[in-house]
Amino acid sequence: MAFYQKTYNKKFGVWYPAAMTMGQPVPVKQVAQRLSAMCTATYADVMAVLGNLPGVMADFMAQGKSVRLDGLGTFRYTLDTRGVTVEDDFDFQKQVKAIRVQFIPQREGPATKGGTATRGLVPVGLEWIPYDKALQEAENQGGTSGGGTGEEDDGDHQLG
Secondary structure, three states, rough: EEEEEEEEEEOOEEEEEEEEOOOOOHHHHHHOOOHHHHHHOHHHHHHHHHHHHHHHHHHHHHHOOOOEEEOEEEEEEEEEEEEOOOHHHHHHHHHHHEEEEEEOOOEOOOOOOOOOEOOOOOOOOOOOHHHHHHHHHHOOOOOOOOOOOOEEOOOOOOOO
């Protein structure tokens, strides 16, 4: 199940649901344990691969390529820049504010207009429950949760 919170956008004066996370991120060791239980690779093998994946991806992206991981999506470098009005003032080093990695989730299904495509990371029939309710249930059971941002926001949440 996934969690949402009712959020208010001051700029547009509307309420909308925003996806929320509970607790701390799942550590790579836990991901490796789950993956090794699902296949013939040992925990150490999975950790070795996952440990080297970021460097390999960065190397390919530094060569100007995007990296597609089947079932997950595609990663590529993008630039956050400021422009100049006169071409002679163009200076790459001065104009680049940040280098970012863009992730585009893999889509499955029709890619034509009007068709319905699904994202590989979003399971069919995903159940959404209110974050506040989940937080209350966790507190009643003595657990800890976190990850909320409060009720007010300026409105840049995406649900998938």
